[in-house]
Amino acid sequence: MxxxxxxxxxxxxxxxxxxxxxxxxxxxxxxxxxxxxxxxxxxxxxxxxxxxxxxxxxxxxxxxxxxxxxxxxxxxxxxxxxxxxxxxxxxxxxxxxxxxxxxxxxxLIRFAGILSPVVENEAIPAWNQPGREHELLALDREVTGTDRGALIARLFAEHGESLRVVETDQGVKGFLMSRPGSNSRQIGPCIADETAGRRLLADAGRRYAGEPVVIDIPSSHDQAIEIVEALGLKPLRQLLRMGRGPRVIEDLSRLWASAGPEKG
Ligand SMILES: CC(C)(COP(=O)(O)OP(=O)(O)OC[C@H]1O[C@@H](n2cnc3c(N)ncnc32)[C@H](O)[C@@H]1OP(=O)(O)O)[C@@H](O)C(=O)NCCC(=O)NCCS
Structure with missing residues (x-):
């Protein structure tokens, strides 16, 4: 520390x-x-x-x-x-x-600041579906190209109250979690398709309005950047994602926010 x-x-x-x-x-x-x-x-x-x-x-x-x-x-x-x-x-x-x-x-760009209140978006209710966590893990694996099940399950066990999920008849379309930090709340991971990602970020903006937050977003993700800028966040610093050995194929268009620099 x-x-x-x-x-x-x-x-x-x-x-x-x-x-x-x-x-x-x-x-x-x-x-x-x-x-x-x-x-x-x-x-x-x-x-x-x-x-x-x-x-x-x-x-x-x-x-x-x-x-x-x-x-x-x-x-x-x-x-x-x-x-x-x-x-x-x-x-x-x-x-x-x-x-x-x-x-x-x-x-990736780390955005930081105090979230400004948003009024006109619909709140996503807490997700209370014991036994269905494997669906979140499967989506995470598909998007990150990595079996991060142990990480996602651990974040869920520690910070389950922060979890929000968007789903349709076809299944889970996205999820978001967050956790407190020593300076700011870290928002992420947020793994979602386009419609779900927009709703999840806007919902986090509403839930944490007035709180200092940080969120790490791929710099290619224009939609996520547009939303967090509208919520009052500003770029703080850049992170360079690097790899050694065969490149892992990840779908950055569905990575709306990383889990943090420790695990991408
Ligand atoms: C990044 C960090 C861990 C490096 O630790 P360090 O003990 O200073 O690193 P080293 O002395 O082994 O230097 C490693 C290389 O860094 C570079 N480097 C280190 N000090 C440098 C300096 N003052 N100026 C320029 N380059 C420097 C050199 O390329 C060096 O290579 P060399 O071995 O050929 O000389 C340290 O700077 C740090 O804790 N930074 C803050 C936290 C951070 O940003 N961590 C990285 C997270 S990804």
């Missing part, structure tokens, strides 16, 4: 706990004279892994600690024969990741 506060990041204890629980054997700390000065976490989803929380204490940067942490993470993932390693990079991390074989794939 000290390192992530130094970097001005938004995670809370519970976010760290989720990362540890999802991959207890995949999280590493760098120590300097016995003092923790750096972190990295990995998470394996079958053939795909995400790397996150690459943080080095400001006082110890530029000495190769970040490189050692990332090399250790890659070694561990290679040992598990993971084919594709992915991450959402800040500009600080990008040169290091490029030098370790990661290639840029797409960009």
């Amino acid at each position: 000290r390192l992530k506060d130094q970097a001005g990041w938004n995670q809370v204890n519970r976010d760290w706990q989720r990362l540890f629980d999802l991959q207890p054997d995949g999280c590493f700390v760098a120590e300097f004279d016995g003092r923790p000065v750096g972190t990295v976490v990995t998470c394996r989803f079958e053939q795909v892994a995400w790397v996150a929380m690459m943080l080095v204490d400001e006082a110890y940067r530029g000495q190769g600690i970040g490189r050692k942490l990332m090399t250790r993470a890659i070694e561990e993932l290679d040992r598990h024969e993971i084919r594709s390693i992915r991450l959402d990079a800040t500009p600080f991390g990008q040169p290091l990741y490029e030098s370790l074989g990661f290639a840029p794939e797409s960009t």
Whole structure:
């Protein structure tokens, strides 16, 4: 928490706990004279892994600690024969990741601000359909090209009250979850087709009006960007989605908001 506060990041204890629980054997700390000065976490989803929380204490940067942490993470993932390693990079991390074989794939924009109240949209009721969570997991897998079931189920268990779902006679068309952060509520993931995505974002705008929020949106997603700008959010920074190994095919047109930079 000290390192992530130094970097001005938004995670809370519970976010760290989720990362540890999802991959207890995949999280590493760098120590300097016995003092923790750096972190990295990995998470394996079958053939795909995400790397996150690459943080080095400001006082110890530029000495190769970040490189050692990332090399250790890659070694561990290679040992598990993971084919594709992915991450959402800040500009600080990008040169290091490029030098370790990661290639840029797409960009996301973090929008931030206080949501302005919207009046004229219809509220989506809470979804209380025990036993149907697998339908959300299946949609998530189809859109992200990754079996993130463990992540989505965990977010649902922790923040089920935030879940909203749009469905038709043909089944689930989209869902959205959110969670509190140390500075702002993180809205996402939001995985949906066009009609459902519009409704879900507008509904989140209504529910969280007046609250500070952040939301990470693919920069190619014009409709999502138009909606959050109309809700009063402004671009804060850019994230570069990078991959090492075979490219994972994802449908960015149905990724209205990522789950956050830790897992895309
Ligand atoms: C990104 C971060 C983890 C790198 O840690 P670090 O210990 O400073 O990294 P290293 O010393 O191993 O440097 C790795 C590479 O980064 C680049 N680099 C590091 N410090 C740099 C500096 N001051 N100026 C320019 N490039 C620099 C170099 O390319 C270096 O490559 P080299 O090994 O060939 O010299 C660290 O800057 C950090 O915690 N930043 C804030 C949080 C963040 O943005 N994390 C990345 C999330 S994706």
